[in-house]
Amino acid sequence: MREIVFDTETTGFDPKSGDRLVEIGCIEMVNRVATGVVFHRYFDPERDMPAEAEAVHGLSTAFLTGKPKFAEHAAELLDFLGDAPLVAHNAAFDFGFLNAELAACGLGPVSLDRMVDTIAIARRKHPGAKLSLDALCSRYGIDRSHRTKHGALLDAELLAQLYVELLGGRQIGLELAADATGSDVVPEQAAHGPVNRPFRSPRPHSPSEAELARHGAFMAGFGDPLWTRG
Known part of the structure; x- marks a missing residue:
């Protein structure tokens, strides 16, 4: 504007x-x-x-x-x-x-x-x-x-x-969603006015089964950790 x-x-x-x-x-x-x-x-x-x-x-x-x-x-x-x-x-x-x-x-x-x-x-x-x-x-x-x-x-x-x-x-003017036209770009406030950048869907952050298994194996390597003591 x-x-x-x-x-x-x-x-x-x-x-x-x-x-x-x-x-x-x-x-x-x-x-x-x-x-x-x-x-x-x-x-x-x-x-x-x-x-x-x-x-x-x-x-x-x-x-x-x-x-x-x-x-x-x-x-x-x-x-x-x-x-x-x-x-x-x-x-x-x-x-x-x-x-x-x-x-x-x-x-x-x-x-x-x-x-x-x-x-x-x-x-x-x-x-x-x-x-x-x-x-x-x-x-x-x-x-x-x-x-x-x-x-x-x-x-x-x-x-x-x-x-x-x-x-x-x-x-002011910062947009964090796809624009109203439905295009796959996001207007962003910049020093020279709005620019268009590709919109990327949020990445999943829940751990996968493989990641949970690796974490369990890592934790098992601790001998008598403090957090397991009553």
């Missing part, structure tokens, strides 16, 4: 008030394993960057001026996303900005039916706990020492690791 884990950085909190998306980072996962294929872009918001937002992600007006406009990469982004489920932390925020930018380009929105919110998953799994990306990475032992500021691609990479942990870790 193909999924996209993504994160955005913006000029603020509300696209309806004129805030814009300035960075997007997307990580492709297949069967909950990162493939190494990413989509990462910075965008010129065509407005000043508020100091409060710059303090969070470090993206200044000077840095973003002259970067491509969102509309220049909208088609490429949609092609990358395809029809895969989209995983984000506090996903309503990221979907809100993504769909606002698409609307400004005259394009239709990404359906909210595709939204997978890791905060909602974490809230069900850890009610009452802190749900920030930092707090959850600490809970699951995910190294975030290189995260001095927010960054869309960096945060997406951390979130991809967290998403796997929230869903049970690397055992």
Whole structure:
């Protein structure tokens, strides 16, 4: 199954008030394993960057001026996303900005039916706990020492690791029986996605008559063993 884990950085909190998306980072996962294929872009918001937002992600007006406009990469982004489920932390925020930018380009929105919110998953799994990306990475032992500021691609990479942990870790997808099609292969989780290997029926483990006889002869060779004493 193909999924996209993504994160955005913006000029603020509300696209309806004129805030814009300035960075997007997307990580492709297949069967909950990162493939190494990413989509990462910075965008010129065509407005000043508020100091409060710059303090969070470090993206200044000077840095973003002259970067491509969102509309220049909208088609490429949609092609990358395809029809895969989209995983984000506090996903309503990221979907809100993504769909606002698409609307400004005259394009239709990404359906909210595709939204997978890791905060909602974490809230069900850890009610009452802190749900920030930092707090959850600490809970699951995910190294975030290189995260001095927010960054869309960096945060997406951390979130991809967290998403796997929230869903049970690397055992997800491991199958120990023949697949539903009845074929004689077993899907197995591997570094490069699922691979097919022959299914082998369990071997009998009960000793044969010959083995029992050999064992009896071996045991008879002990003279006055401790386990026979009363």
